[in-house]
Amino acid sequence: MPANKVVAGVAAIVVIGALGWGLLKAFEPQVQPLQGQIEAREYNISSKVPGRVEQVMVRKGDSVVADDLLFSIDSPELRAKLQQAQGGRDAAKAMLAEADKGARQQEINASKEQWLKAKAGAELANTTYQRVQNLFDEGVVARQKRDEAYTQWQAAQYTEQAAYSMYEMAQEGAREETKAAAAGNALMAEGALKEVSSILSDSQMRSPIAGEITDVLLQPGELVPQGFPVVSLVDMQDAWAIFQIREDKLSEFTKGTSFKLYIPALKREADFVVNHISVMGDFATWRSTETGNDFDMRTFSVEMRPTAAVADLRVGMSVLLTP
Known part of the structure; x- marks a missing residue:
């Protein structure tokens, strides 16, 4: 067989193979990403x-x-609320301090002097009543006068007792319930201030993360x-x-x-x-x-x-x- 025919046959086989491979790849499903x-x-x-x-x-x-x-963020209304909350806190703290400290020494002295005054008045009323009683027993004064003197003596005793109670109360200071109420008001005022301060601090916004x-x-x-x-x-x-x-x-x-x-x-x-x-x-x-x-x-x-x-x-x- 001539050499050129062999070469032509091989070339034909190669071409047919290439075409077949191309057709196979053309109809092969493509993988899509x-x-x-x-x-x-x-x-x-x-x-x-x-x-x-x-x-x-x-x-x-x-x-x-x-x-x-x-x-x-600028908020004048919030700054005004902050001032109000600060004023309420200061007032509540002052009331608590007053309740804890009790009455001033001048008030205690004034209460004592009122008691001593009432005591002196009661003693005078008692002396007057005894004199009037003696005169009544002798038949010199009427029963009406004796009863008036007795009533004045009894009223003076009650006045003395009331003045002494006020003196004792001034010495003891505020009741425990009053102190507890004052402490509660101070705590409420402090909480209100913290609430407003927290909201005000939120007007300065900072980044929560890096980004x-x-x-x-x-x-x-x-x-x-x-x-x-x-x-x-x-x-x-x-x-x-x-x-x-x-x-x-x-x-x-x-x-x-x-x-x-x-x-x-x-x-x-x-x-x-x-x-x-x-x-x-x-x-x-x-x-x-x-x-x-x-x-x-x-x-x-x-x-x-x-x-x-x-x-x-x-x-x-x-x-x-x-x-």
């Missing part, structure tokens, strides 16, 4: 204090650490209602990848399983571990789940966290998982 995206913990920082934004210390893109001052400022919603001079977010920040140290997995593929994902994910924006791979699988599924809206078997399958959210910090990772970056 699963696409997810990066999410991270976001914080919306708001204040319990309504008022006007006084200062904003950060801008979008700034990095902050925990306890950095983010913004402050990056993603948005500043209000500027100095603008009114802010209670609970309205002024600054938003994200913690990229608390980031994860989220995938929407069809239920027929869910068995491939179990908690603790490691995967290598490709991050196109960073042009690199990173190790991630499944840490959460949603307990409730949703009908797919991200991509069609029709299987041709007359029913739609649900999708489940699967979260994966990086095993180590990934530099330059950003929220919204795509991640690819090749099954």
Whole structure:
């Protein structure tokens, strides 16, 4: 057989083989990577204090650490309430001190002098009554005079007893019940002051964590209602990848399983571990789940966290998982 015919035959076989291989690969099912995206913990920082934004210390893109001052709110009404609470606290403390200390020495001396005065009056009334009684016995004065003297003596004795009781009360000071009530009022006033002070301190908002400022919603001079977010920040140290997995593929994902994910924006791979699988599924809206078997399958959210910090990772970056 001529050599050229052999070469032509071999070439034909090679071409036919190549065409067959090409057709085989063309009709072979292609493995499609699963696409997810990066999410991270976001914080919306708001204040319990309504008022006007006084200062904003950060801008979008700034990095902050925990306890950095983010913004402050000016509230004249709250400052007025603080003054009222301070005045109430001081008044309650003064009343408690007065109850604990008791009457002043001048008041005790005055009560003693009133008692001595009443005592002297009672002694005089008694002497007068005895004289009138003697005269009555001799028939010199009428019974009416004797009865009047007796009544005046009895009244003087009661006045002396009342004055002595006031003197003793001044010496003893306030009753225990009065002291307890004064102590309770002082405690209530202190609690009211702490409550107002706590709310006022919330007008100076500090960062709860280290992160990056993603948005500043209000500027100095603008009114802010209670609970309205002024600054938003994200913690990229608390980031994860989220995938929407069809239920027929869910068995491939179990908690603790490691995967290598490709991050196109960073042009690199990173190790991630499944840490959460949603307990409730949703009908797919991200991509069609029709299987041709007359029913739609649900999708489940699967979260994966990086095993180590990934530099330059950003929220919204795509991640690819090749099954």
